[in-house]
Amino acid sequence: MKRRARFVDFIFIMNKFYVLLFTLLCLLVTACSSTPLLTNMAVTPETISPRPGEKNRATLITYALARPANVSVYLQDANGKYVLRENQPRAAGDFQILFGGSVNNRTLNDGAYQVVVTAQDANGMHEEKTAALNIINADTSLPELQNFTVFPQAFTPNQDGLDDRVIIRYYLTKPARVTVYLTDGKQKFPIDEKKETTLLTEDKLSEIGPHEYDYDAGIDRGAPPPPDGQYTVVAEAVDANGNLVRAEAPLVIQDGGTPRAAIIGSAGDFNPRVVPLGDTLFFTVTVKNVGTVPIRTKGPEPGFVYNTSQNFSTIEQYEEPGIWRLGVDSEGNSIGRQYPYRWQLGMDNELTRVEREGKTIYYLMPGQVATISGGIKITDKPPKVDPAYWFGLVQEQVRIVEDHVEPTRITVDF
Incomplete structure (x- = not known):
């Protein structure tokens, strides 16, 4: 009987222990949930001018997370919403984004914007912080690739002296970093500009004016050309503000190879x-x-x-x-x-x-x-x-x- 009594007492004590432990865990979760998830959100400076030569060309968006969360960051005005980050996982800690005024490769127009940062943790707790941002004197002009041409649109890179080369031309309307390449949708084959038309600014951007590329598919350097097939010649121009313009034209490679x-x-x-x-x-x-x-x-x-x-x-x-x-x-x-x-x-x-x-x-x-x-x-x-x-x-x-x-x-x- 004494042994049974002692066993009952033990069970009673253990039940009390588990109840106490569960209560402490609940209190801990409640304490964590009551701690602010998103803090220290700021936009510095509050006014920027996205234009080369301006002092405040970009702003720093900062925020802190008390615990891991999925974060979204966007700007909004009367015309819509401009997403910088969308539902991206972040660990606890301090974060910053250097924003130069461009979203999706386009500089935003002058105006008053709200910068919004939202965070949601694993328990579903959601918090949002906002700050004002003014954009003035923005350079929204695009680095256009005017009169983009590829000729001929079918060539045979085999050094037989007939249709061995393709000439690519365009007129660039503002300084920009221009990349030209050949692609089949899977691989990219870079194309270099002719030295005679390669003029660069102090910032290593291509100058305004005509530019020309003489493409031989690598055959003159002893490299095998891309396999025969249908390709696209792509030119991408990105100016100092991040404005991007893309031009493209079809190109067919046939009977390509290194003669031996x-x-x-x-x-x-x-x-x-x-x-x-x-x-x-x-x-x-x-x-x-x-x-x-x-x-x-x-x-x-x-x-x-x-x-x-x-x-x-x-x-x-x-x-x-x-x-x-x-x-x-x-x-x-x-x-x-x-x-x-x-x-x-x-x-x-x-x-x-x-x-x-x-x-x-x-x-x-x-x-x-x-x-x-x-x-x-x-x-x-x-x-x-x-x-x-x-x-x-x-x-x-x-x-x-x-x-x-x-x-x-x-x-x-x-």
Whole structure:
């Protein structure tokens, strides 16, 4: 019986303890709930002029939270509501927002506004504080991108000299930071302005006036272009106040890629090794398109024989940007340009033929191999008896792809 009595007493004491604990917790929650959630809300200064050069271009909005809460911050006037933050979670502590007069990339008009800060904690307690803000002499003019053009709207960045570049132009109406890029909606590919039109203010903003971009899809730097497809060229101008203007135009990339070719096999062969003055030095070389895009080429066809007083210009096979040809050069070259003797990469009937604007264009296709042969009739005395001759693979007005291949001494008998 005594044990049972002691057990009943213990249960009675524990019940009292839990009741007391519950009461204390309730008092604690009530005390927390009665503590102000949102304090120290202020707007300093109360008047701003969002304009470059003004002393008070921005104001500092400050507030403090006694405990975690979801916070909204907005301005309002007779015309509506302008949201800076909406229902964003914040920990307990002090917070500040530097506000320069712009909401959603637009500077607000002159006028009287109420800055409103609201907070709601996990228990549903909601508090709101307001303060006045005056905006005067605001610069609301936009950095317009007038006459924004992209030409052509379809291009083939493959260095064949045809539609390899896109010109982007606009006229900027006020100083702004301008970003131009290509996008497919997932990736962005930056586009740099031409140095000739890149004029900046002291604040590193683009100057008022015409601006031009020469876009090659990165091919001139050796980078692969973006994949073939449909894109949008986007220009975004942001002025010193945060006003943003966006312009865009469609652009199609097709047949893009880095052209690549190589002299293969035994490189090449000159014969004979002894050539009497007035006779012809012959050669044979094999070239392969080792890239993923067609390579444009032009005459003369393999088999053509130059004499030493000629070059590709004298036979009216002039240089063209992006054209690929096999070249031959030699010691003592007095013509004044590298590889004066040049040949087409294959016979006309071996190459892919394309008609464009009344002109026939020839391409060596990816993976295709061409054998080039030809000759040089030595009609002029060389500067030495045994000058060296060599091959080169030339992409005209772009680069010498392979240089000084298979240098061979040829004795000229005179």
